[in-house]
Amino acid sequence: MAGMPCRIESTSVPPSEPGSPATSPLPECLAWIEGEIDALRAAGLERGARVREGRQGGEVCLDGRTLLNFGSNDYLGYAGDxxxxxxxxxxxxxxxxxxxxxxxxxxxxxxxxxxxxxxxxxxxxxxxxxxxxxxxxxxxxxxxxxxxxxxxxxxxxxxxxxxxxxxxxxxxxxxxxxxxxxxxxxxxxxxxxxxxxxxxxxxxxxxxxxxxxxxxxxxxxxxxxxxxxxxxxxxxxxxxxxxxxxxxxxxxxxxxxxxxxxxxxxxxxxxxxxxxxxxxxxxxxxxxxxxxxxxxxxxxxxxxxxxxxxxxxxEPRRRTELRGRAAEFAGRLRTAGLDIGAAEAQIVPIIAGAPSAAVALAERLAAEGFFVPAIRPPSVPRGGSLVRASLSWLHDDKDLDRLAAALATHGR
Ligand SMILES: Cc1ncc(COP(=O)(O)O)c(C=O)c1O
Missing domain, CATH: 3.40.640.10 (Type I PLP-dependent aspartate aminotransferase-like (Major domain))
Known part of the structure; x- marks a missing residue:
C-alpha cells in the first residue's frame, strides 16, 4: 500500500503558504516575524507540520499518502497497539x-x-x-x-x-x-x-x-x-x-x-x-x-x-529482533558506500550535508513510498543535515531490503 493515497484530498497547507486561509497580515509589532521566516525559507529551513491520519505503524498516512514509516520513535510498535x-x-x-x-x-x-x-x-x-x-x-x-x-x-x-x-x-x-x-x-x-x-x-x-x-x-x-x-x-x-x-x-x-x-x-x-x-x-x-x-x-x-x-x-523478542535487523541494515548501508556516521542502533542517519540535499533525498524516498524525514538545523549542526531512518519492530526484512535498495540508489 506504500505510496498509495489514504484519502482523497490532502489536508495540510504550510501555514505560511500564500493564499492559505490561515494567513492574515501580522500586526505591526509582530511584523519582524515575516523577516525571520523569510530568512529561514532562504536557508532551506522553513517547516510545516504534516497531518497524520490513523495510527503510527509500519506504514503511516501523512498528508493523504501512505508511506512505509521510518519517521517515528515507535521502536517497539506499541504506539498504535x-x-x-x-x-x-x-x-x-x-x-x-x-x-x-x-x-x-x-x-x-x-x-x-x-x-x-x-x-x-x-x-x-x-x-x-x-x-x-x-x-x-x-x-x-x-x-x-x-x-x-x-x-x-x-x-x-x-x-x-x-x-x-x-x-x-x-x-x-x-x-x-x-x-x-x-x-x-x-x-x-x-x-x-x-x-x-x-x-x-x-x-x-x-x-x-x-x-x-x-x-x-x-x-x-x-x-x-x-x-x-x-x-x-x-x-x-x-x-x-x-x-x-x-x-x-x-x-x-x-x-x-x-x-x-x-x-x-x-x-x-x-x-x-x-x-x-x-x-x-x-x-x-x-x-x-x-x-x-x-x-x-x-x-x-x-x-x-x-x-x-x-x-x-x-515480549523481549521485539527488542532483540529490532536490534538484529538494525545492525544488519546499517551494515548494508555502509557496504553500499553510504555515510551513516558511527550509527550503532535503531536510529540510522544518512548524512546529506546541506539542508536542501537532505530535503531532496527525503523527497526522492517519499516518491518511492518511504517516509524518512529530513533533519536540518537546529536539530543538527550546520552542514550536518541528514535523513534519519528510525527503525521499528513493525518493519520486516522486506521493508528494510526495499529501503536499503532505495538509499543505495538515491543516497550517495
Ligand atoms: C534524547 C531526548 N530526550 C528527551 C526528549 C523529550 O522527550 P518527550 O518527547 O517525551 O518530551 C527527546 C524527544 O525527542 C529526546 O530525543
Missing amino acids: VRLTKAASKASCAEGFGAGASPLVSGHSAAHAALERAIASLLAVEAALVFPSGFAANTATIAALVGPADFIASDERNHASIIDGCRLSRARIGIYRHRDLGSLEAVLSMAHEARRRLVVTDTLFSMDGTIAPLAALCDIARRHDAMLFVDEAHATGVFGRRGGGLVEETNTADGVHVRVGTLSKALGAAGGFVAGNARLIHWLRHAARAWIFSTAHPPGVAAAATRAIGLVGE
Whole structure:
C-alpha cells in the first residue's frame, strides 16, 4: 500500500503558504516575524507540520499518502497497539480523563503511582517520578540539581531538552566533544572550584544513533566527584536484558546517579520520568518546577505507559529482533558506500550535508513510498543535515531490503 493515497484530498497547507486561509497580515509589532521566516525559507529551513491520519505503524498516512514509516520513535510498535488503548480507556473510565491538578495538590492518581512503581521496577531503582513530558523531566531535573555556583559538562550532541535544562540552571556549562573522553576530562579540569559538578549525556543519541561510553563516563565522573546524569529517551525498552536501557545493558547502574527516560518513544505512550535513589526523587518533589507547577498528565496515559512496561517484559523478542535487523541494515548501508556516521542502533542517519540535499533525498524516498524525514538545523549542526531512518519492530526484512535498495540508489 506504500505510496498509495489514504484519502482523497490532502489536508495540510504550510501555514505560511500564500493564499492559505490561515494567513492574515501580522500586526505591526509582530511584523519582524515575516523577516525571520523569510530568512529561514532562504536557508532551506522553513517547516510545516504534516497531518497524520490513523495510527503510527509500519506504514503511516501523512498528508493523504501512505508511506512505509521510518519517521517515528515507535521502536517497539506499541504506539498504535490496542492493548495500550484498552489500558488507557479502563483507567480513564475509572479515574476520569483529566488529572485535574498538579501532582502535589490532587493530580497524582493511583495510575501515576502504579506507573512510578513499574518504572522503578523496570530500572531496578528505588523510586521514580513521572513528568508530563521527557522534555520537562530533563529541564526540571537539571535545574533542580545544579545552580549558579555549579558546573555542567555536557556532550555537544545532547538533546535540546538537556541544553535548555543546562541554561535554565544558570550553572557554568562546559561543552565536550561528542563522546570524547579526553575532551570531557579537559572540561572538568576547569571545574574544581565549583560547588557541584554534573556530567550529562544522552545514552543513545537521537540524531546520530551513537551510544555514550557509559562505563568510562562513570569512571571520569567518580574521579572528578561529579554527578552523572543520563537521558535514556531512545534506549528505554530497546536496550538491556529486561528493557531497562543502556545503563542496564552496560551494567553501569552503580555509577549513574540520575536516569531520565521517556514514555513516548519505545513505550508508545507519553510523558517522561526520572529514576534513582528514593532521596533524590524526594528532593525533586520539592525542586523540580515542571513537576510541581504543571498538571499531572492524564491517568489514562499513565495506565497505557504501565501496560507498555509490562509488554516490554513479556515480549523481549521485539527488542532483540529490532536490534538484529538494525545492525544488519546499517551494515548494508555502509557496504553500499553510504555515510551513516558511527550509527550503532535503531536510529540510522544518512548524512546529506546541506539542508536542501537532505530535503531532496527525503523527497526522492517519499516518491518511492518511504517516509524518512529530513533533519536540518537546529536539530543538527550546520552542514550536518541528514535523513534519519528510525527503525521499528513493525518493519520486516522486506521493508528494510526495499529501503536499503532505495538509499543505495538515491543516497550517495
Ligand atoms: C534524547 C531526548 N530526550 C528527551 C526528549 C523529550 O522527550 P518527550 O518527547 O517525551 O518530551 C527527546 C524527544 O525527542 C529526546 O530525543
